[in-house]
Amino acid sequence: MEKRTELYRGKAKTVYTTDDPERLILHFRNDTSAFDGEKVEQLDRKGMINNKFNNFIMDKLEAAGVATQIDKVLSDTETLVKRLDMIPVECVVRNYAAGSLVRRLGVEEGQELSPATFELFLKNDALHDPMINETHAVAFGWATAEQLAQMKSLTFKVNDVLKQLFDDAGMLLVDFKLEFGVAADGSIVLGDEFSPDGCRLWDKETRKKLDKDRFRQGLGGVVEAYEEVANRLGVAL
Ligand SMILES: Nc1ncnc2c1ncn2[C@@H]1O[C@H](COP(=O)(O)OP(=O)(O)O)[C@@H](O)[C@H]1O
Ligand SMILES: [Mg+2]
Numbered sequence: 001m002e003k004r005t006e007l008y009r010g011k012a013k014t015v016y017t018t019d020d021p022e023r024l025i026l027h028f029r030n031d032t033s034a035f036d037g038e039k040v041e042q043l044d045r046k047g048m049i050n051n052k053f054n055n056f057i058m059d060k061l062e063a064a065g066v067a068t069q070i071d072k073v074l075s076d077t078e079t080l081v082k083r084l085d086m087i088p089v090e091c092v093v094r095n096y097a098a099g100s101l102v103r104r105l106g107v108e109e110g111q112e113l114s115p116a117t118f119e120l121f122l123k124n125d126a127l128h129d130p131m132i133n134e135t136h137a138v139a140f141g142w143a144t145a146e147q148l149a150q151m152k153s154l155t156f157k158v159n160d161v162l163k164q165l166f167d168d169a170g171m172l173l174v175d176f177k178l179e180f181g182v183a184a185d186g187s188i189v190l191g192d193e194f195s196p197d198g199c200r201l202w203d204k205e206t207r208k209k210l211d212k213d214r215f216r217q218g219l220g221g222v223v224e225a226y227e228e229v230a231n232r233l234g235v236a237l
Contacts, residue, residue, distance in 0.1 A: 030042045032215050049226045052076070069190065082183055093175060151178075158176075171202065171210065173200075
């Protein structure tokens with residue numbers, strides 16, 4: 001396997017083509033961004049932690065029957081993945097109220113949500129990732145109704161698996177975002193990453209924030225918190 005050209009440089013990762021047209025390399029950088037790229041900082045070790053964390057989580061999901069992009073880990077910060085035709089719709093499940101939900105609806109942060117909620121957002125930084133519904137996604141051709149149904153059921157399955165995994169390690173999975181893509185055979189596959197950059201995790205007892213909200217809110221100890229999450233789960237760093 002040979003690394004070829006840079007295909008796309010996103011806010012946190014760079015995507016490279018390889019000599020295999022069906023495989024890409026995801027390079028996890030130290031760049032940490034918030035507010036649609038308005039606040040950006042380099043956080044030492046973050047790329048390595050997120051790469052290893054993502055591989056650990058996707059392994060667990062694969063074992064639970066969720067098809068993921070992972071092919072193999074190439075280095076501390078690089079992973080070989082299946083090339084997917086990404087669906088530009090982000091799937092969000094919330095178990096507790098936080099973030100934009102609190103701001104939009106004026107509800108209290110930390111309130112447990114029963115049932116867990118499911119939301120769709122258009123992946124578009126210029127428009128600040130606006131919330132959309134299924135009919136928008138179908139009407140504008142971003143995803144088919146069948147794909148959306150699968151994405152929703154897979155996202156809830158991921159929630160079931162990970163809620164338990166984090167609970168066993170003394171953490172609450174508050175919410176998370178997933179990105180799916182279409183594989184060469186037309187199936188829906190989990191792509192992108194699952195890391196503290198794209199979810200909220202709180203300590204179960206103290207509710208200390210252990211995710212990117214530490215960066216957004218200038219709380220400090222961002223990488224230390226990501227490391228603590230990885231250590232609690234037993235991810236080898
Ligand atoms: N398996 C994959 N195949 C193709 N593209 C992918 C895959 N996984 C993630 N991507 C895309 O690669 C980019 C990853 O870089 P990232 O820094 O997260 O970008 P962004 O700033 O767009 O969120 C994203 O646009 C994501 O949708
Ligand atoms: Mg991203």
